[in-house]
Each structure stands twice: as C-alpha cells, then as structure tokens.
Amino acid sequence: MNVTLVLFLIVVGITLVITGWAARRTRTTVQFWAAGRGIKGWQNGLAISGDYMSAASFLGIAGLIAFNGYDGFMYSVGWLVAYLTVLFLIAEPMRNTGKYTLADVISYRMSPIPVRSAAAFSTVAVSASYMMAQMIGAGSLIKILIPSLDTALKPWFNWTVLGTKLDPSITLVGALMMIYVIAGGMVATTWVQIVKAILLMSGAVLLSFLVLLHFGFNLGSFFDSIAGIKDSKSGLNFTQPGILYAYGKTQVWGVDKALLENVSLGMALILGTAGLPHILMRFFTVPDAKAARQSVAWAMGLIGSFYIMTTFLGFGAATLVGKTKICATVAPKCTPNSNLAAPRLAEYLGNSFFGTGGGEFLLAFIAAVAFATILAVVAGLTLAASGAFSHDFYVNVVRTHLLHGQVSDREQVLVARITAALVGLLSIWLAARVGATANAAALVAGVAFVIASAANLPAILFTLFWKRFNTWGAVASLVGGSLTTIWLVAIGPGWTVPVNENPAFPLQNVGIVSIPIGFVLAIVGTYIGELVKADRLADQKFHEIDVRAQTGLGAEPVPVA
Amino acid sequence: MEIDRSRPSQPSASAQEEREAGSAGDDVAYWEGLEHTEEFRQLVSARLRFVLPATVFFLAYYFLLPLLNGLAPNFMRTDVVGHVNIAYLFALSQFFVAWLLAWFYIRRANGLFDRLAAAVRERAARGRRTAP
Secondary structure (H helix, E strand, O other), X not given: OOHHHHHHHHHHHHHHHHHHHHHOXXXXXXXXXXXXXXXXXXXXXXXXXXXXOOHHHHHHHHHHXXXXXXXXXXXXXXXXXXXXXXXXXXXXHHHHHOOOOHHHHHOOOOOHHHHHHXXXXXXXXXXXXXXXXXXXXXHHHHHHHOHHHHHHHOOOOOOEEOOEEOOHHHHHHHHHHHHHHHHHHHHHHHHHHHHHHHHHHHHHHHHHHHHHHHOOOOHHHHHHHHHOOEOOOOOOEOXXXXXXXXXXXXXXXXXXXXXXXXXXXXXXHHHHHHHOHHHHHHHHHOOOHHHHHHHXXXXXXXHHHHHHHHHHHHHHHHHHHOHHHOEXXXXXXXXXXXXXXXXXXXXXXXXXXXXXXXXXXXXXXXXXXXXXXXXXXXXXXXXXHHHHHHHHHHHHHXXXXXXXXXXXXXXXXXXXXXXXXXXXXXXXXXXXXXXXXEOHHHHHHHHHHHHHHXXXXXXXXXXXXXXXXXXXXXXXXXXXXXXXXXXXXXXXXXXXXXXXXXXXOOOOOOHHHHHHHHHHHHHHHHHHHHHOOOOOHHHHHHHHHHHHXXXXXXXXXXXXX | OHHHHHOOOOXXXXXXXXXXXXXXXXXXXXXHHHHOOHHHHHHHHHHHHHHHHHHHHHHHHHHHHHHHHXXXXXXXXXXXXXXXXXXXXXXXXXXXXXXXXXXXXXXXXXXXXXXXXXXXXXXXXXHHHHOO
C-alpha cells in the first residue's frame, strides 16, 4: 500500500468518524439544516473558509499564477474582498430573518409559492454549476494524483446508467458526500469543512514556508526569480499584469476586451459571494447576529491569509518547477496541466528538502488535502441544493401552501435525506455525462458566481432594504437573472473546452452584462407588479423585516436541546 | 392575543406562518411603530453612516485595480523595490484594506450597533408589556 492511499484513507476515515458522531446529533429539522444553531462564531468562520475555498481556488489559482503570473492573482484578491459585501450587508440580516435557506429570507415579505419556487430554481442553478466543476475536478484529480485509487475503484463502480458510463472517482466522491449529508446533515458538513480548512491552511503554510526557505527568506530574490520568467507571447515577465488579460489587443463595444473581462470577473467575484446559497446557509447555524459577524471575521482572516499565500504557491511553482514540468503523466508523455501546480510544487520541495521519499510524501499530503477540499465543498453544495428541493419546494410550496398541510419534523428530515440522496445521484450522473466537454474552472467563476450575483443578490438586497420591492420583482430577478446568465454563457466563448472561436456573445465573463440586467429586472418587475397591484402585502411586511433584520427581534432562537 | 405570537421573549411563529394566518393590521402597525421609534432611527442611521461610505470606498478601491491594470499597464509595471512592482503592491494592499475595513466595522458593530439594537429590543419589550 502506498503513502498516497494511506493518507487518503485517513482523510476518509476522519470524515466518517465525524459523520458517525454527527448522525447522533441530527434528529430534528433544525439540527439537520442548521446544526441546531449551536455552532460558535470561530467554528463557523473555519467552516465558511472550508465551504468557500474549493479545489478551483486551491489548485486552480495556484495553476493560473504558475502559468500566467500576476494576472492569476486577481482571482485571489476578489475572493477575499467579496467578504466585505457579505459582512456589511448580508450576514447579520440573514441570521436575523432567515431560518434554513436563502428562500426563507427572500420569501419573507412575498407570496411564498412563486418566490420560493423561483429561489429554489436559482439555488439549484448556482449549486449545480458549482457542483459540476467540483465533481469533474475531483474525477480528473484522483486519476492523476492517486491513480492507484482509481484503478482500485474500477471493479467496484463499473456501472453504466442511462447510457452514461459512470466515472469511478466521481462516484466515490459523490458517495462520500451523500453519506455525510444524509447521515449527519449540517453538523457533519460543518465539521468536515472545519477539518478541511485546517488541513488546507496547514498545507498552504507548509508549502509557502518551504518556498521561502528555498529563497533564504529573501523576498527580493524570490521576486527577482519570478521576474526572470518571461511570457513568450507578450514578452512580459511574470510579475507584470497583461499575460492572461492581453490589454490593448482587441476591442469590444469600443472598449478594451481584456479590461472588460477583468472588470467583469471582478464584479462576479465581489458580488457573487454574497449570493451563494451554500455560504449563506452557514449563517443560520450560529446562535445570533453577533456570532454571524464573528464568523465572517474569522473567515476573512483565514481566506485572506490563504489567498496571500497563493503568491508563494503559484509563483513558487512557476519558478521552482516551471510550466513545462507542471504536467500530468499520461503515457507516453507528460501533458501540461495547470491544476497540478501545487501538487508538483509539493513534490519538488519534498524532494529538495527531504530526499526522494519526502517528495512522494508531500505530494501525497497535498493530494489528500485537495481531496478533503473537494469533499467539504460538495457536501455544502449538496446541502444547499437539497434544501431548495425539500425545505423550499416540497415542504413550503407543495405541502404547506398547495396542500395546506402540517408537515411534521419527522417527515421534513426524512424528505431532506431523500432529496440529498437524489441530488447526490443526479450530480454523479451529470458530472460523468458532461465531464469530457465542460470547462470546469469557467463553470465556477463564470456561471455559479454570476448567477449568484445577477439573480440572488438583487433579490436579497431589495428584500431587506427596498420597501417597494415585491413578488414580481423577486421572481423577475431570480428567474430572469439566472436564465440571462446561462444564456449569455451558452452563446459566449467560455462554455466548451475547445474554445468557440466565433461566439455570439464576445465575453467569457458575462457578469458585466448579466449582473446589471438582474438588478434592472428586479426593479422593472417591481414596478410592473405595482401597476397590476399584484402584491400589497410585500409593502406592509417590509416594516417587519426591516426591524427584524436590523435588531434581531423575533429571530429564530437556538432550540433547547 | 394575536399580536403576542411574535413577542420577542418567546419567538415562535415564523414570518411565513404569520403571513399565512393573514396577520392583522395590528401587527403591521406594531412593526411600523417600532420603525418610527427614536432608537430604531438611530440604529439605522448609525449603520448607514458606516456601511454606505465603506461600501462605496471598497468597491472603488477594488475596481481601481483592474482599471489601472488595463488603462495604465506601464505605470502598474513600474518596479518599486527590486522586482516588486506597483501592480503587485496594489493587489496586496487590497487584502490589508479589506481586513482593516472589516476590523473597523466589527469594532463599531460590537459596540454602537449592538447597543442601539438592544435599545430597540428593550423598547419593544416595554411596548408589549403596556399593550392592552
């Protein structure tokens, strides 16, 4: 048995022990969806970091910087600054007015049937695209980093479902995330995310330390060596902006295209985080608004430190390993793969500091960290997506409002578990199905964050802060914002792996167009709703949500165990 | 009494259930009344005084980075110390500015905002007791 497999089994073992422990604390609805609201501020801060820093950010950003230099760092900056939006505008009002899901807040003043259905739709759209990216990434990573595992899994998960051959690695990730969520709900998910955050931070600190050690803790010589790497196409060195975003080359609508792409990406990152259902859900797990605030503070500390360290991971890989050697061994040659920047850096550092065994061990460690990273994020996503189906759609729309029934706690938890299973199975199948054609990184930053900012953010902000906002406006932004984004991405250049050379929409990052459209739809929808006098209650109920959001009056209490 | 359902000391009914029950005009009047109290106005204006300028500032500061990278690339590529250039230092400063703003916010929220919110809750509790 090799070291990679052992470390991997340790990660799986720890998470399963956590799940077993959590399962005994997951009986009621509030335990399943919100961990009984008993998570402490600092714990939730760690869990938010674990929920947020996906494989796309750990491996993806290190790779972007390693291959493109400075421009890749732009993602790192946006991903931290985004939390100011969350802290200033969203976190505390969410805790004060919400129960389990994003839709609980948006449907507060509105007609529950249309708004909950619309919010369930946008939640599933965000979570599904996020999930696909993680699952596809997980599949290819396991094949490359832990090939022995993939081979070992083959005879076990060798199924063909509805004409699609399932991917053994993806199936394993899916099976694990289903176990966490079904058995342990939010309690298990939270602690898996906390463990992952600790692992990820230790991995990043260790690699950064070794990179600095290599350069004798001399930042000057580190940057000298980064500046020594030249991009052949532009002639720029790696410390300079302009390699990934080739400024001043082509124009779109009379403006520099690279500039538009970069600003557009920034908009999605800065505004999207505040609309990600799986992140917002975390604020319902703490006892009160003050703890919600503290958890953002902890998360910002961790997330910021991590993204600053991407400087060392990314540039370290660029200088010490080099673009040509950041590759996946697929016989007979090694094909460049930017996702492997951090793992290859770990291998190099291990070899140079601790000898051959050290390289193997560090590579295995980083592979295990990446694996834990993926598991923690997909568990959070499964929870968010199944919350939309079971809590919003089944319990609140179908059973409560259409059938006018009372839904027992038992039934709610049962339905939650069933939907989590369905979400898991569906994503295993979908990821195997689209795996070969979709561009995973583009899915996260390009679709999930943009839908979150074009559909969810206007609906949340206006619900909380705009008195006139009503059901029509909410539905218009939730559905319209999601559909506009999906449509623009589909006709743009970013959707498929062989990039579309002549797309109908010029930009890969569609946020700069679809986010304003989302806000405009919310406003126009509101005025149309007002004209047809569709929703007078929304106006009256504003007073209540206004006071509740600001003061925490009548906020969901911590249940007595 | 109808209105007692949302008494803060024993918050039970969710907004949805209240809405479902077709909350009486009393209820709207109650919340609107709280909205118009001196304590609540102070809370909202204190929050606005911080959040509005801070949000405008961080958005402007953040978007200045891609804008300068795109519009003044040669300026941004200027080395400051060794090969550390303006573009990198500016990007790095974003982290510290974000942390600093978060720290300012949390300090003010833990002190002023929480105190004012508690005053509104106190007022609400008093109002409830004297209500018929």
